[in-house]
Amino acid sequence: MAKKQRKIHTSYRPFFRFVRKIAKAFKKKPKALDLNKSTVEEPAIYISNHSGASGPLTLSLYIHKFIVPWGTYEMVGNYLERWKYLYYVFYQQKLGYKKAKSWILATLFGIISKMLYRGMQLIPTYRDIRFKTTISQSLRFLRKKSSVLIFPEDSTTGYHEQLLRYNLGFIFLSETYYKETGIDLPVYPVRYSKQKNMYIIGEKDYVNKYLLQGKSREEVAEIFKDTTNVLGEMILNNKEPAQ
Numbered sequence: 001m002a003k004k005q006r007k008i009h010t011s012y013r014p015f016f017r018f019v020r021k022i023a024k025a026f027k028k029k030p031k032a033l034d035l036n037k038s039t040v041e042e043p044a045i046y047i048s049n050h051s052g053a054s055g056p057l058t059l060s061l062y063i064h065k066f067i068v069p070w071g072t073y074e075m076v077g078n079y080l081e082r083w084k085y086l087y088y089v090f091y092q093q094k095l096g097y098k099k100a101k102s103w104i105l106a107t108l109f110g111i112i113s114k115m116l117y118r119g120m121q122l123i124p125t126y127r128d129i130r131f132k133t134t135i136s137q138s139l140r141f142l143r144k145k146s147s148v149l150i151f152p153e154d155s156t157t158g159y160h161e162q163l164l165r166y167n168l169g170f171i172f173l174s175e176t177y178y179k180e181t182g183i184d185l186p187v188y189p190v191r192y193s194k195q196k197n198m199y200i201i202g203e204k205d206y207v208n209k210y211l212l213q214g215k216s217r218e219e220v221a222e223i224f225k226d227t228t229n230v231l232g233e234m235i236l237n238n239k240e241p242a243q
Helices: 014-024 054-062 079-094 099-120 131-143 169-181 207-212 217-236
Strands: 031-034 045-048 067-072 123-125 147-150 186-193 198-201
Touching: 014 054, 014 099, 045 169, 045 217, 054 067, 054 186, 067 099, 067 131, 079 099, 123 131, 131 147, 131 169, 147 169, 169 207, 169 217, 186 217, 198 217, 207 217
Parallel strands: 031 198, 045 147, 045 186, 067 123, 067 147
Antiparallel strands: 186 198
């Protein structure tokens, strides 16, 4: 029997809306700059740097619309699966925390993380043949005009201020949507800086435009990665958002 598809919603679910209200009382609102002069299109793909643990949290709290995030599949698993990923991979390998701090954070965050991500309607990402499930779930949201937020930076060696490489998941999603609809989804590069507490939404661009020019997926990912690095330089150079 085929597995029943989960119901999708076009807004955050009640638990996450509740958490957002509480979190905003403690998390200072970031400065924001949108470089798009025209109305932002929907649906779209947003791609952002991770900025450690800060990027996904800040964007989910303060970005101006409902966007469904991608996240590693371990975070929708059972408590032990979530704890192992948080303790061994996220906090120690990627963020470089000590064992004691990692143990405390993994133990506490592991308790609420499943409800939190369910409230965000997080789309699990896989590194094997199950990646087709990631694409399938993403398409369901896109068909309902809900945008998708992806963090494509390669964090194998941790998170870097200067982004080194983008993974290709967002390229495959854009390609698949284009084959299905004939529409080249707008892709909005986003850069967040924890140090400056600011994010910039860069001008929209298009994946299939480059692919049709004969560029490889890797070359297209490099273009978007470089664009995001430029946005980071704008933040570091103290460019202020328009009033």
